[in-house]
Amino acid sequence: MASEDRTAPAADAAQAGRGARSRLRHPLLLLVAAVVALDVLAFLVVPPFPKHGQPGDACPFPVCFIDGNLELPPPHVVWDLDPANPLPSGSLVIGFHPSITNSLLTMWIVMAAVLLVAYLATRRLRAVPGGFQNLFEWAYESLSNWAVSNGGQAAARHVPIFAAFFILILFGNWSGLVPPIGKVELLRAPTSDLNVTIGLALAAFAYFETQGVRANGLGGYLGKFFPLREFRHGVGAGLLALFVGLIELMLEFVKPITLSMRLFGNIYGGEVALGVITALALAVLPVALLALEAMLNFVQALIFSTLTLMFTMVAIQAHQEEEPPHPAVTPIDQLAAATAAH
């Protein structure tokens, strides 16, 4: 720890350092102990009961425990805005029904918290920042560096939306790991709901499509998928280019699908895995999985926002016919060189 390094030279300062170190030896160990205690407490105070029964019913060990902790994909409706016409009940229902679900409620809470923190950090801005503002500046600068190192200098324009997606999805993911959320009917991690992730993916899709159209013009952007210019080189080349363009168009629509499915699958799967292992192993093993889930949630937020940034950079690039070879330095240039190979 840093305090040890600073107090190492002086002898009596080392005494004080040792005292401070023993007082708060490993905050991480303390956190682990707190989580284990919370798990055991929850099991004693609210033991699992059968899904359609009363608390206190008999509950055989594996099956009923797991059933009590299992979270189904469709979110639980907190406030039904249109009780007169319910969705037809069936196994696979894709319909539109206005309601406030628990994932939407948690999304609003996360948004309010993030906005509040952002507002508190940025009022009374100072040229030499104090603690809180410094933390925010460090976070934004790290995100900006990551975006520019992956996307090239032209990505600096798109850092705000990259950072926005990242922060919202990160805290949305992490909110599912906070103890009551996900186990109480009222609250659920927002990104563990397919509706929310599809919405986020559609927002990202709209963003990079409009950026592409804005950079290349509507004709130029569509010309990437339907390169009628290739007919100049002969009918065969033209048809081939058209075929490749159609595949690219299909891939363009696959992008929001994979973005949403990847996020949903990782977060929902993580929640289910956490619920099942907490039901089975109760106290110590789930903590390890909790730590893994925290890391994976961070990575998934990073992936979603980085991919949105990459798709934006790819979309705003002009269609390359004969490009003078330049050294592919950043990953986005490498990707562009690979896709421009046709």
Next chain:
Amino acid sequence: MDHLGAGIAVLAITAPALAIGILTGMSSAAIGRNPEAGPQIRGLAIILAAFAEGLGVLAIVVALLAIFIK
């Protein structure tokens, strides 16, 4: 035997697992050969691992569909 289809769908997770393993090995070798390109390779590796993982998630989606469609 109720959800045999879901179980078979989940077997498809081996493919992304192998893909990420190969990616890890080759990117580690690349960083070892050229430590200066470390950050770039690391960034690229994370992104490509997420691509591979996304396909594994499609297997979860098919398994869920297999369970919830009667």
